[in-house]
Amino acid sequence: MCQSVHVLPFLCQNTVKCYSSKAKSIATNDTLARRLTTLVPGAFPKKAVFFNSGAEAVENAVKIARYATGRPAILVFENAFHGRTLMAMTMTAKVIPYKYRFGPYASEVYRAPFPYPYRMNMSPQEAADHCLHEIKRMFTGVVAPDQIAAMVVEPVQGEGGFLVAPPGFLAALKRLCEQHGILFVADEIQTGFCRTGRMFAVEHDGVVPDLILVAKSLAAGMPLSGVVGRAEIMDVPPPGTLGGTYSGNPVACAAALAALDLFEQEDLATHSQLIGFIIQQRFQHLQQRFPCIGDIRGLGSMMALEIVTDRVSKEPDVPLVKEILHIAHQLGLILLNAGMYNNVLRVLVPLTVTDKQLEQGLYILEEAITRASAQRHTVRE
Numbered sequence: 461m462c463q464s465v466h467v468l469p470f471l472c473q474n475t476v477k478c479y480s481s482k483a484k485s486i487a488t489n490d491t492l493a494r495r496l497t498t499l500v501p502g503a504f505p506k507k508a509v510f511f512n513s514g515a516e517a518v519e520n521a522v523k524i525a526r527y528a529t530g531r532p533a534i535l536v537f538e539n540a541f542h543g544r545t546l547m548a549m550t551m552t553a554k555v556i557p558y559k560y561r562f563g564p565y566a567s568e569v570y571r572a573p574f575p576y577p578y579r580m581n582m583s584p585q586e587a588a589d590h591c592l593h594e595i596k597r598m599f600t601g602v603v604a605p606d607q608i609a610a611m612v613v614e615p616v617q618g619e620g621g622f623l624v625a626p627p628g629f630l631a632a633l634k635r636l637c638e639q640h641g642i643l644f645v646a647d648e649i650q651t652g653f654c655r656t657g658r659m660f661a662v663e664h665d666g667v668v669p670d671l672i673l674v675a676k677s678l679a680a681g682m683p684l685s686g687v688v689g690r691a692e693i694m695d696v697p698p699p700g701t702l703g704g705t706y707s708g709n710p711v712a713c714a715a716a717l718a719a720l721d722l723f724e725q726e727d728l729a730t731h732s733q734l735i736g737f738i739i740q741q742r743f744q745h746l747q748q749r750f751p752c753i754g755d756i757r758g759l760g761s762m763m764a765l766e767i768v769t770d771r772v773s774k775e776p777d778v779p780l781v782k783e784i785l786h787i788a789h790q791l792g793l794i795l796l797n798a799g800m801y802n803n804v805l806r807v808l809v810p811l812t813v814t815d816k817q818l819e820q821g822l823y824i825l826e827e828a829i830t831r832a833s834a835q836r837h838t839v840r841e
């Protein structure tokens with residue numbers, strides 16, 4: 461059962477209460493801000509500001525970073541997804557469908573390589589070293605580091621195909637940022653709130669971001685996003701420069717407080733690790749049966765399969781992915797694809813899933829791959 465169903469009764473009771481007075485609505489917003497600033501990593505004073513969508517959180521993080529540092533440039537990564545508004549779209553890597561015919565794009569956005577061990581034909585460590593080397597080269601040949609306000613990075617690239625930052629990579633990026641006065645911004649809009657087996661994915665690498673972006677699971681489906689970070693940075697933009705009519709609306713904030721109770725009381729971080737372990741075991745078993753599974757990757761319950769025509773050429777097999785999605789849908793399982801080539805099958809199981817539901821979902825996925833591969837075989841014969 462998805463988290464939003466757990467939060468729904470709470471919402472119904474609290475909607476009227478939240479709007480009954482201005483004081484109550486401010487109190488809800490304030491309680492959430494205090495709770496989030498305690499929850500995100502970092503033993504220093506923090507502040508939070510709320511918006512509606514993930515893209516809005518990205519836009520505002522860029523505004524805060526530019527205002528606080530007085531620098532124009534933003535460093536982002538290959539395969540990144542940050543949203544569909546003008547700046548967020550510019551920061552997003554994939555052209556179709558996100559950027560094509562929507563130019564001209566915002567200026568001063570620079571793109572660095574992100575480790576993709578499978579396609580780089582490297583070990584995770586080699587891929588991380590290669591990317592770090594390239595970023596340092598960019599500081600000489602592309603953009604001066606003292607002009608960069610912020611580096612914005614997803615600890616696990618979601619839309620990009622569940623590419624996990626290799627161990628030590630985020631920590632190395634953070635050190636590079638500190639060396640050059642660049643703010644380290646973690647986009648945890650997809651990875652946040654137990655999805656990777658920790659409350660925030662940066663915790664796997666012991667990294668403390670200057671700003672952290674939250675949305676999606678934050679309010680279990682209600683429209684709410686936020687930027688949480690160092691008070692000394694968050695306090696720089698003057699009053700009135702950030703915000704919006706619906707920003708941090710009290711009903712969504714109340715939903716977030718209920719969702720946070722659920723994450724903590726039911727220890728969904730541990731459950732997410734368990735879900736990920738079960739999925740990974742099953743995927744390894746599937747990989748032995750199906751040569752179309754080129755790569756298995758993920759962190760916690762964020763697990764994915766990269767589907768290829770064969771393991772030598774690694775040619776993305778998009779028609780096969782479409783067929784698997786179609787059959788799974790017919791059998792009652794909605795799956796999404798992702799990745800630069802649309803050939804990654806990603807699994808984002810609700811963290812409140814029961815063992816029986818998880819088993820049923822994995823059974824359907826296995827059945828869909830079996831039938832789609834058999835059809836392919838028949839067509840070829």
Ligand SMILES: Cc1ncc(COP(=O)(O)O)c(C=O)c1O
Pocket residue numbers: 513514515516518541542543544614618619647648649650651675676
């Ligand atoms: C990492 C990341 N950043 C930003 C966004 C944009 O969020 P929204 O769709 O709420 O604007 C998403 C949405 O998928 C995301 O996964």
